[in-house]
Amino acid sequence: MNQYKMEPGKAYPLGATVTDSAVNFSIFSANAEKIELCIFDEQGYQELERIALPQCEHNIWHGSLKGAKAGLVYGYRVYGPYSPEYGHRFNHHKLLLDPYAKVLTGKFSWNERHFAYNVHDPKQDLSFDARDNADIMLKAVVTDPSAPVMPRNPIPxxxxxxxxxxxxxxxxxxxxxxxxxxxxxxxxxxxxxxxxxxxxxxxxxxxxxxxxxxxxxxxxxxxxxxxxxxxxxxxxxxxxxxxxxxxxxxxxxxxxxxxxxxxxxxxxxxxxxxxxxxxxxxxxxxxxxxxxxxxxxxxxxxxxxxxxxxxxxxxxxxxxxxxxxxxxxxxxxxxxxxxxxxxxxxxxxxxxxxxxxxxxxxxxxxxxxxxxxxxxxxxxxxxxxxxxxxxxxxxxxxxxxxxxxxxxxxxxxxxxxxxxxxxxxxxxxxxxxxxxxxxxxxxxxxxxxxxxxxxxxxxxxxxxxxxxxxxxxxxxxxxxxxxxxxxxxxxxxxxxxxxxxxxxxxxxxxxxxxxxxxxxxxxxxxxxxxxxxxxxxxxxxxxxxxxxxxxxxxxxxxxxxxxxxxxxxxxxxxxxLSHDRFIHKEDKKSTVDITWFHPSGFEMQKDQWHSHHGATLGYLLEEKMPNTPMLLCIFHAGEEIIEFQLPEITNINHWQVMVDTSTDTEHEEVRNIPAERIITIMPFSTIVLLSDSV
Missing domain, CATH: 3.20.20.80 (Glycosidases)
Structure with a gap:
């Protein structure tokens, strides 16, 4: 271990950072009294040395370990009061993971030694456990800076x-x-x-x-x-x-x-x-x-x-x-x-x-x-x-x-x-x-x-x-x-x-x-x-x-x-169907309009909205441009077959059935329905119609 030498380092960045000839270690703790860097063999089995971080500024403990490089396996031991009644639970017998670790080694398994208190003591967490857990604890691995992935191409x-x-x-x-x-x-x-x-x-x-x-x-x-x-x-x-x-x-x-x-x-x-x-x-x-x-x-x-x-x-x-x-x-x-x-x-x-x-x-x-x-x-x-x-x-x-x-x-x-x-x-x-x-x-x-x-x-x-x-x-x-x-x-x-x-x-x-x-x-x-x-x-x-x-x-x-x-x-x-602003009737700023229809073929009225037994609703979307199709979605959650009168809309000859949940998707054929006709809606079903344009 004499190839390593600990010197004052830098507070930032936090974590373990590889430099030309050393690794800088930096960790935050406002209430610790001492923090030791613990170095392990490559497999993380044997603890080789403990070295105190030499400096603390603004509650950031840090040190530069000369001779260290990527691949070094490490953890921390943090010293301070074990006073749960005051909110402090320091126990240097427990090896701790660096919160900024980027790579880990080992496999976690539960053991009594991971607890800072004696799990069998009737005082529970007010007791103290001095057994070491380093041999069974996950460790961090120092890693070189990683190259970023390809630039993102965000989807709206x-x-x-x-x-x-x-x-x-x-x-x-x-x-x-x-x-x-x-x-x-x-x-x-x-x-x-x-x-x-x-x-x-x-x-x-x-x-x-x-x-x-x-x-x-x-x-x-x-x-x-x-x-x-x-x-x-x-x-x-x-x-x-x-x-x-x-x-x-x-x-x-x-x-x-x-x-x-x-x-x-x-x-x-x-x-x-x-x-x-x-x-x-x-x-x-x-x-x-x-x-x-x-x-x-x-x-x-x-x-x-x-x-x-x-x-x-x-x-x-x-x-x-x-x-x-x-x-x-x-x-x-x-x-x-x-x-x-x-x-x-x-x-x-x-x-x-x-x-x-x-x-x-x-x-x-x-x-x-x-x-x-x-x-x-x-x-x-x-x-x-x-x-x-x-x-x-x-x-x-x-x-x-x-x-x-x-x-x-x-x-x-x-x-x-x-x-x-x-x-x-x-x-x-x-x-x-x-x-x-x-x-x-x-x-x-x-x-x-x-x-x-x-x-x-x-x-x-x-x-x-x-x-x-x-x-x-x-x-x-x-x-x-x-x-x-x-x-x-x-x-x-x-x-x-x-x-x-x-x-x-x-x-x-x-x-x-x-x-x-x-x-x-x-x-x-x-x-x-x-x-x-x-x-x-x-x-x-x-x-x-x-x-x-x-x-x-x-x-x-x-x-x-x-x-x-x-x-x-x-x-x-x-x-x-995915407009970038909320659609309101007669909104002059919107390029899309919306209308709600009753099965009678007329726009929904106040009493129809509040009908306790109402289970059917038509939802018409249209772009405010000439010669563009309209979309009519009809939802029926009732348990009976009903008749739905398609609304009278100028310049529509036919509606094409785009979705019908009462049919087999794989074998469904393209169907055109004449405008202004009554259609039959099966129980528990949705029908989506797209208009032609004239």
Whole structure:
């Protein structure tokens, strides 16, 4: 070890930075008394030396290790008071990960030695554990600066169709992807997967968490895993289990290949909590580096954490150094790893100050002024379980938001709930009642019917109750009401009548999604009829329950794939379905007009909007230019056959049937309907008509 010499270094940049003849180490801690750099052999098994960082300025501890180079394996030991009752949990017997690590080595496994306290002591976290955990702890690896990926070519929001999927689940069972690539980053960008993305017409792939995460101990004890990944350990590191060769280049190659094919990549990020959990959790990184800075603690009892996340702790993003880490991480994923945007889990937490949510808070303002981050796609999950935690519509431009009002309204309408026509129309319209007041555009609304969290579309029409027994919580976890309907049989059936209704309802919801203003998001697998067997909280199921089945002969698979493709093609063909401003009747600034029709063929009247039993609505879009086609969408959620009088419109001779959810997509022939005639609408069906122009 005498080839290394520690000298004063530089406070910035934070992390481990390779220079000409040394590696500069820099780490933040406001309350530490001493920090040691721990050097290990190449395999990370043996600790070779501990060297104190020689300088601390502005709470940044740093040193330059002469003779060190890329490939060095390291961790930290941080000295300070172990006083949980005052918010401090330093324990130098625990090896800690650098929050700015870019590459890790080793595999994490649960052990009592990862806890700073004696797990058997009745005093719980007030006790102290002096056992060392270095031999079983993940370590960081110094890496050379990574070359950035190819420049991005952003897709405009109004042209965006999001496909939410899981890195492993998308390819693990796909026989067309080579076995060695299945379940990995590189499997996602394999030509066979790209062919599927193209076939169904999506533009943007949104991946569940890809930053390094671990499974909670209680799941491991039950032989389950945190499959979704909302349990982050390292905010700069791609998750090890999705790799083939290299922790950085595998991800970069995936992004490059998807970019070259014309697709965007958005990643789901979890900057609201970490895997260290509550006061009884392990000490792996942030807790041992500076607990009272990195986490929000109860002001009156700092031993306890504020738990606005429901996951045990809440990251203290109000602290400038913690915010700096988050901002540095986001920029790294854009500039080095190449992603096109982010979906922020429990994003309300990121906008919460002491007095509550503030759309002009420090973090949201920092994003707004950042020249890198304010130009990528930013999507908020606008709720958490903290006080004032539901903030749909509360984020500033240029943010978009997951719109759960859209999800619930569409599910209820197609289930057959009554009195929903006004709400149904507002959601189709782009939810202007939620977003327009602050000058935002329709793409502020991310419209979705299903997501990773909840039922698949197939299960929404097959299971009325949750079936989460496999999760090991006696079926108590997950939402108890999903606005679902099984149409006569709970789960699988061979009844042809029930199967036909279920297929039609899936198609109705897909059609509504693609015919609504705003940005549609499709859950991966809904386009081929994927089921989770009624499990609406499958976060811990790393198995066939979550992995997509690519059996082309499976029930609904071929038909739904064709139908999804037809809808995305229609949306692409008709820009008025994704207008860049909210469409209002007689809006002189808009190039598109909108009219709502009653089955009588006349415009909707006030009493018809508020008819409790109303279940049918026509939606006409037209461009304000001569000789351009009009689009008429007719939605019927009733259980009876009805007659719909097509409206009298000058200069239209015929309507062409573009979508009819009561027919077979593959064998459907082009049909033209004379103008001004009455058409028959089948129960639970959608018909979309495109006019000719004269």
């Amino acid at each position: 929001w109004q042209n965006t169709v999001i496909y939410e999927g899981h890195v492993k689940g998308l390819t693990e069972l796909n026989p067309k992807v080579p076995a060695q690539l299945r379940g990995s980053f590189l499997g996602l960008s394999h030509p066979e997967m790209i062919a599927h993305y193209r076939a169904i017409g999506i533009t943007t792939i949104e991946l569940l968490p890809v930053q390094q995460f671990i499974s909670e101990a209680f799941l491991t004890d039950k032989k389950l895993t945190n499959y979704w990944g909302y349990n982050t350990l390292s905010f700069f590191v791609p998750h090890q289990d999705y790799l083939n060769q290299n922790q950085i280049s595998d991800f970069q190659r995936m992004v490059d290949e998807l970019h070259q094919a014309g697709f965007e990549v958005i990643i789901d990020v979890v900057y609201n909590h970490t895997c260290e959990g509550n006061r009884l959790g392990p000490t792996l990184s942030f807790r041992g580096i500076d607990n009272s800075s990195y986490y929000r603690l109860n002001p009156s009892e700092p031993r306890y954490y504020i738990n606005d996340t429901g996951c045990g702790n809440t990251i203290n993003i109000s602290h400038p150094r913690v915010m700096q880490m988050v901002m540095d991480s986001l920029r790294y994923w854009v500039q080095v790893m190449g992603v096109d945007g982010f979906r922020f889990d429990l994003a309300t937490i990121l906008g919460r100050e002491v007095q509550g949510f503030d759309k002009s808070n420090g973090f949201l303002d920092a994003i707004l002024q950042d020249p890198i981050l304010n130009s990528v796609k930013l999507i908020a999950e606008p709720w958490d379980i903290g006080p004032g935690g539901y903030q749909l519509g509360g984020f500033p431009s240029p943010w978009s938001e997951w719109n759960d009002r859209y999800r619930d309204t569409m599910r209820r309408y197609w289930r057959g709930d009554k009195g929903l026509l006004p709400e149904f129309a507002r959601r189709i319209h782009g939810s202007s009642d939620i977003f327009e007041h602050s000058g935002r555009q329709p793409f502020a609304s991310i419209n979705f019917l299903t997501s990773h969290d909840g039922n698949t579309l197939y299960d929404l029409v097959s299971y009325q109750e949750r079936h989460n027994e496999a999760n090991g919580e006696n079926n108590r976890d997950g939402h108890s009401d999903n606005f679902a309907r099984n149409y006569g049989v709970e789960g699988e059936t061979t009844d042809a009548v029930i199967l036909a209704v279920r297929l039609r309802q899936i198609k109705n919801m897909l059609a509504t999604l693609m015919l609504s203003q705003g940005v549609p998001m499709l859950l991966a697998g809904d386009e081929i009829g994927r089921s989770q067997k009624g499990n609406n909280n499958a976060y811990c199921q790393d198995n066939e329950l979550n992995w997509l089945s690519w059996d082309e002969n499976a029930l609904y698979a071929h038909e739904l794939k064709l139908f999804t493709a037809s809808l995305t093609a229609l949306r692409k063909k008709l820009p008025m």
